[in-house]
Amino acid sequence: MPTLELDGITKRFGPVRANDGISFTLGPGEVLAVVGENGAGKTTLMSILYGLVSPDSGRIVLDGQPVEFASAAEAIAHGLGMVFQHFQLFGELSVAENICYGAEPGRWGVLRRTEAVRRVTALAAEHGLAVPVHEPVAGLPVGVLQRIEILKALYRGAELLILDEPTGVLTPQEARALFRVLRTFTAQGRSVVLITHKLDEVMAVADRVIVLRDGRKVFESAVAATGTTELARHMTGRLVDPRPRRAGGPAGGPVLRVTGARTALSGPGALHDISLTVRAGEIVGIAGVAGNGQETLAAVLAGHQMLTSGSIELNGAEMTELDNGGRRRAGLAHIPEDRYRDGVAADGSVAVNLAAGFHRHPPLAIRGILRPRALRAHARDLIGRFGIKVADPADPVRALSGGNTQKLVVARELAHSAQLLVAEQPTRGVDLGAVEFIYECLDEYRAGGGAVLLISSDLAELRALSDRIVVLSAGVISGELDAAAADPETIGILMSGGTVPEASVPERDAVVAEVAG
Incomplete structure (x- = not known):
């Protein structure tokens, strides 16, 4: 049955x-x-x-x-x-309290904590789901949080x-x-x-x-x-090959240079002495378990959060103290992680959203005055080039599907002559067709000499698109790998803060082989 x-x-x-x-x-x-x-x-x-x-x-x-x-x-x-x-957990409560919440062992309305801990410990051991039963949930790694969620369901039978x-x-x-x-x-x-x-x-x-x-x-x-x-x-409904074509040719000169970046933020997400370089014609992937600094790095680069020490250079020019508008004018484009929170004004029209951030300059505006006809022409051009499915440029963005909203953000950020693209989770929550298209856009941007910092939780995506992969763990760089030779096991060890033996680091093996040859 x-x-x-x-x-x-x-x-x-x-x-x-x-x-x-x-x-x-x-x-x-x-x-x-x-x-x-x-x-x-x-x-x-x-x-x-x-x-x-x-x-x-x-x-x-x-x-x-x-x-x-x-x-x-x-x-x-x-x-x-x-x-x-x-996850649906209470950060202030302990692991055991979260798992038992709503079905607590007790008498006359009083929680029997010892019994709750005993039951949770036994359940965790039965299913091989190790959790720190006494610790508060806040600050625990996401892998542990997921075990807690599963144990919540198992606890309820x-x-x-x-x-x-x-x-x-x-x-x-x-x-x-x-x-x-x-x-x-x-x-x-x-x-x-x-x-x-x-x-x-x-x-x-x-x-x-x-x-x-x-x-x-x-x-x-x-x-x-x-x-x-x-x-x-x-x-x-059709054949799809979402794997991108890796661009050929050596990378050019440095476009982005981050040196000794630190933030005032303490705890999860803080940056501690981060230094990295992204060159023209190169995609550098950033890997890490959520909450280990990659979101903060993107916010710092976009000008939404300031450093307490360190510097950021774009094409050799200092931009550490510039705000978001100044950095965009200096040549930075940004695909944010949350398209609805940070990428679009959902109630605004498609045309206005496609112009946002570039609307103060010709041909979209003359002497600070928007030109409606130019906005519509600009929107129609990008709608056609990027395959955005919308009946009219005047339609509100909230009427678009998630994939088409993401295409809108990608279209807007790639439509201008930015030298650096910071792309956060560019294919999160979009379907295979949109994934295929966004990969092609990033590949073409790189082939045209653009520099891309790609932040993604999808290791297959990082390995396929990137030239190099930088791994963050607890706000520091735990390793850097040649993407063509990197394997998920090695990346995973570095993501969890582990150390990879020198002999097993793929790019080191490649260098040794090249010298020996």
Whole structure:
């Protein structure tokens, strides 16, 4: 008997069918991967399963019995647990208190902390999820935070786990550890639904996979009978090769030079004596577990945060004291990590957003006065060149999909003669088609002599796009690797603050071989 059966699940939001007659089963001891582009219906489907959204039609059958969940609490009571992409924890509380929150062992309303710690310690040992039960959650590494979220679900008796993009903030070693946990979990007859955009992970850990496109299930297969190319084709409706073409030729002179950069910020995210160089025609990737300084580095370079010591040079000119506007005028472009918070004005028009940051200068403005006709012409040009799907340049940005909003930001930042591009998570949350296009844009920018500092949590992306990879750990540079020779294992060790033996550093081996030859 299947653990879970979804039969004809349909959900409409106005004229849009987010889910259109979706059916699938999940057996005991099975990992089912659910993949699809943005807007394919994954989130809506999982929200229905977890009791956060009610379907218009269709049914959910759990262990042979039809169920209707009016809330997440009801889903939890029926043995479902969901680990969200963004952790939902209380930083001031201890690990044990977070795991037991809402289901605390106690008597007459008084928490029995010793019993809570005992239960959590036993549960963690049973599933191989080591956590510091007495420590407050604030400041713990993200890999530990994810273990806490999983333990929260297990503590409440979850027999079916739903994981939403679970490895987005993990090192390769932490991801493999998570997969081992999932295998232990399913070996006990429990089941997992894995939502991910990383097709290599589907092949590594899932038993079956379904592909959603435009709200419909368009493909289902045993993982052993398919591959990443076929999955990508079903996700997009066409053949997609998101791997970029590495630019040839040596790098030019230094465009960005950071020397001894330190910030006043203390704790996670602070920078401690960071020095690096990015040259013309070069992409330098920045790797690191979230919260280890890469976000601060981007803010410092963009002029949103000042250094307490150190210097920043762009094309040999000091820009340490310049604000964001001054740095943009000096030749810096910036694709921010959060496109909605920092990249666009969602209520503004597409045309205005495509001009933002460059709107004070000809041909968009004359003597400080905007030229509406020039704004529209500029917008139409970029809409065509970058394939932004929008009916009219006057439409508000909030009407665009996530992928098209990201294309807008990329188009605006690459449309001008900036010598340096700081690109933070440029493909986060966009579908395969947009990933392919953004990779091509970055590759062309590099080939044209631009310098790129690429900050990404996707190691495959860093290895494919970068010429060099600089790894940050706890606000310091823990290593630098030749991207063509770097392997995920080595990068992961450096990300976690470990030391790579000299003989195993790929670029050192390459240099020795070259000298010997």
